[in-house]
Amino acid sequence: NTRPEKRVMLQLAVKAGSVDETEQQQGLAHFLEHMAFNGSKNFEPGELIKTLESSGARMGPHVNAYTAFDETVYQFQVPTDKEGIVGRGLQALADVGSNLTLDPKEIDKERGVVVEEWRGGLGAGTRLRDQQIPVLYHGSKYAERLPIGKPDVLKAFTPATLREFYTRWYRPDRMALVVVGDIDPAAIEAQIKTMFGVMQKPATPAPVRSYDVPLHSELLVAVATDPEATQSSVSVLRKRTRESEGTVADYRRSLAEQAVYQMLNERFDELSRKKDARFLGAGAYEQALSPSIIGFALAAGVQEGKIAEGLSALVVETNRVQQFGFGPAELDRAKKWWLASYERAYTERDKTESQTYAQEYVAHFLQGEPAPGIAYEYRLAQTLIPSITAAEVGSVAKELFADTARVVIATAPKKEGVEVPTEAQLRDTITKADAVAVTAWSDAASAGALMETPPEPAAVTDRREIPRLSVTVVRFANGLEAWLKPTDFQNDEILYTMAAVGGASLAPKDKFVEALLAPALVQVSGIGGHSAVDLQKLLAGKLARANAAIALSTHQISGSARPGDLETGLQLLHLSFTKPGNDDQAFANILKQLDALYANREQNPGLLFGERVGQVNTGNNYTAEPVTRERLAKLDRDAMVRLYKERFTNAADFTFLMVGAFKLDEALPLLARYVGSLPSTGTRTSKAADVGLKFPSAVEKVTVQKGREPKVTTVMSFFADPPQEPGEITQVASATDVLELALRDILREELGETYTVGVGFSQEAQQRGGGHISVSFTAAPENLEKMSGRVMQEIERMKKEGPSEDLVNRAKESARREHETGMKQNGYWISRLQAATLLGHDPVAHVLGREARIAAVTAASLKAAFGKYFPTDRHTVVTLVPEK
Known part of the structure; x- marks a missing residue:
């Protein structure tokens, strides 16, 4: 392969x-x-x-x-x-x-x-x-x-x-x-x-395992609480013996089971978006407990104090399925999704990663999972899926939902004022939920097309080639440039993105959070006059998506599609730009979700520590201000809508990139219609604002006391803010790689006092003043000073002597191999082209010059980089220690 x-x-x-x-x-x-x-x-x-x-x-x-x-x-x-x-x-x-x-x-x-x-x-x-x-x-x-x-x-x-x-x-x-x-x-x-072949088989027989996970007739319940838990959830799991998978009949049954998961999850998604939703989100999935025992699991995230309500909702919905099954429209959508999934896997059969095959064969050996190959499975799926009936799926669902060998697990924060149900109360909840009268699921069909009236195509005003990259660049009448690279890296994948500089940096300081969260409002509201639920139904069997994002200094709409679904994907992109949704219930759901997420942030040592690191390394910049429950309660919906529309209003600010399995002559008419027609002033005006990031000018040490466990975590950061130029960035990245290898050899292999050490370079694109290199590790409290000292000692040694040739070569070869593999991946190409266009770099040098830049790294150049980017008089140390 x-x-x-x-x-x-x-x-x-x-x-x-x-x-x-x-x-x-x-x-x-x-x-x-x-x-x-x-x-x-x-x-x-x-x-x-x-x-x-x-x-x-x-x-x-x-x-x-x-x-x-x-x-x-x-x-x-x-x-x-x-x-x-x-x-x-x-x-x-x-x-x-x-x-x-x-x-x-x-x-x-x-x-x-x-x-x-x-x-x-x-x-x-x-x-x-x-x-x-x-x-x-x-x-x-x-x-x-x-x-x-x-x-x-x-x-x-x-x-x-x-x-x-x-x-x-x-x-x-x-x-x-x-x-x-x-x-x-x-x-x-x-x-x-x-x-x-020289390995000797022992004379004694192979030991036989005489233990497994037993099934049980009674309902088992666990209520788990912890002072540092941040969210509440409840799950129901029914244990069962793993079914044989060796025949076509077994395979048909597994397809019916997959349909149950698909349709139940679709219902859960729809229920979670309703005003009277009793859970924040829920899902159905299979959980392996041992080679012979698996579980059918249902899990729901809930608001504080709502565990019983969430459990009741899960039970009621499974009872609804047991009594009434699934409707024909639901089953039809599930079939479309599964057929599309199998078709994609089959189409990509000669472009499948070796890792995927290896995992399949390992599972065959360990669990006995069949591995007949996708060609055989695709033929079976084409034959079996269309003939699976609603009655058949309903029968399988009843078996999955049987009330034997069940386990209920509830998880919640342990804190004053929050009532957590007892085991007895959860048992009673199930009894009461079983007594609730249910009616058949009402599956409202989604009417109409994704776009009733497609826009008129725009004219192409300029076209040029970049031969060394095999990229065609076209400019449309609205001023937007589209960079197009057809590839044969995958047979069934097209990636696209349109990005611009600006992002949340352009929002008023007091509306920074609103800017970052604005795309989430659109995502849960829907686009083009369609709700998020309706979109799911309209897109059944279509493998296409487009999602907006607003970061600190950039904003974009990105997506992917199969070649046959490219038009659908571009329609989604067009509607995300021109007709974002703004739904009352969607906003209420966002508030509810965020409240549950941040209700217990003060109990989360890792979150508080990460926030403090961000504050220290930006000079307490407003962009690093912690997001609290109180701040989220004041979210300004009107500002979210306004800021989204401000960012996605002028197509000329954006560069569109598309890489993958398409033909230029077939793609250009679609791009002219859905990308070239986007509204525009005709002139690029968006620029990122300087948000004032300021890494401390001296040594700053901060201790965060939080947590109960005997461990400390330290992040040591050094001011490193190089010009955003590929050659210099490569030197900095190589220095971080070399230091990580060296510190792993010292802190883990030599001292044996940490499991892992990380070294990373962070610099916001389009911003200056906050770039830094961080060293992080976790250790026993008594070893903190010694390990921190060894880190500083190694950095000083690198400054004076430079790294060894062995370290340099290992780091360089890893980077070179990563680039070599990436050059045959659509995702790598689109990320490199996007970086070049956003930063204004020569794209040929940016992409094709990477191997030469890696080759230019030497022990001497890295010694200079250590001297420049690891200032011992300008660094921070933030440490998380347990509470006394």
Whole structure:
């Protein structure tokens, strides 16, 4: 598979997870995953990561692994055009299977890293989860075997205990190797036989799991609360045995189940928009609990104190389906969506990413999910979907909604003045909801067309080519330029966007929030005289979208479409510009949603910390002012409407970009009609206003005291505001990449005192004065000073000595490979062209010059960049510490 070109996915799936651990091994399945990168027969500790990074693979996106209850999966994406690297990747996975060193010294070094990973996960979410898991996995070993394990075990286990788990569960009859990519299968197969064929199958039979998630007749209820929880929700889950998926009849049933989810979610969306809605939003989905047990789940987000109402609404709607099923119009829309989805997947069958195939094969091995290929599935879908009946779907729904093995989970903030229902009250709520008389769902059909009278096409006043980019630029009579790049990167994808500078910077300071939220009002109100609900119905089976956005210094309308739905997509864009909705109930819904979102912001340590970092690094600029519940209650609807129309009023301010699977001669008439006809003054006038961002001029240190857990999070930021010119930005970005690699080696690999460290560059386009580079990490409180000192020490070393050639080469190769892959992706092209047009850069140099700019990065140039962009006399340190 050649998507992406010159890359191969290597995955090793092992049927060994946390549920296989003994009491004394809790957390060791995950710990073993870490040790796979810390020494084996053919790789010294740390060598594997450096080897893969030297080829351009990046830790995280391309080199990773995960451990779950039932499995551990190792995932590498490596280049195929660098000699020997595929073989090294295969050898590493073969070593994982049977030749890990598990050196006691390396184990002791990694203990701190894994404990810090545990520490980083602490918070309200974890505490709520710990209240829910015993009920969700009632009566099973799963309830006692969360993959992260227990810190006491992680700190004290012996190397022999880890090796015991390794030798018992890591064996060839519990493993599968998956290889997908731009390779010669015969050559790869020969390598696999050489490296994996020597693995010995143990003489003892493979251990058999004798545990699962049991079904139960009684209703189980959990009410989870926490002082730092910020929102309320309720869910109902019905456990059931995973159905066989091996026959055409099984496949037909799964299609009917998917239709149930689709139609129920459509109803939930419509209900959430009503004046008397009893939930903020709700959804139906499938949740896997174990390889053999899955759950049909319904979940609703609710306002504070409204958990019982939300639960009642979920039960009433499932009862409505049980009694009356779904209507023919609903089923027809669901069929259109699913047929369109299958058609797209089939059309893209030769442009599917290797990662997608690899995940499908891993699921086939681990869960037994069929993998017949999209060509076969598409033929089945075309045959089966049209013949699925409402009665058939209704019958499947009744089975899904059965009242056996049910679990209800409620989640809410624990605070004064908010009443949270008890388990008994929730049981009573279900009993009362079951007694509510229901009527059949009223499905109001959406009448008319998306656009009753399409606009007249505009004339093309200018046309030019940019041959090196294969881009055609046309100017319409309204002054708008359209940059068009047909590609064959995907068969069924067209991306488009029209963007202008200005954004929320042009709004009055006291209406800044209104400007940012204005597109949300349009999105929930609808466009072109159609409500959001009507639009969903009108667009059934159409894979096209367009959404407006207003950022600090830019505003745009972006979307995507299949080639056959391009006209629909451009109509949506046109209507978003010319006929935005402004609905009373939509505004009320926004207020309700935002109130629920921000009602408990004061209890959220992470949110308060992030807000404080933003305030400090902008000099308390008004754009970083925290959004509070009180501020949102004063939202000025008229200002939102006015500010939206002010931004989207003059088409000449915008540059339209389109990249994807289209033909110029077919697309130009559509663009002339729907883009060239947009209203305009004929002259570009919009410019971003200077909002006055001001990074502190000296050293500033701030401590935020919030939270209950024994952890600290620090963000150290250094003033870095380079000219917005590609060459200089590349040097700054490379410096951040190099520093992140260096600090990972020091703080994680050498000291073992953090799980991850991040380094990032932030600069608002069209603004000056606030650019900065930030270093962030989480650690134990007692290690904060030492780690902060090591960060400063490493930065000073970079200034004096510059980075090593190894660090420079790893960072450069990663950036080069990212660019290489991106040049075959529509999204990459449209983002690069948009950056060039908004910043006024030469587009050829901006896009095609990137590889040369990366090549120009040297240890000497980065030493200079560190000296320029890491001023020790102008930086900030913001630290989140637990409350005393």
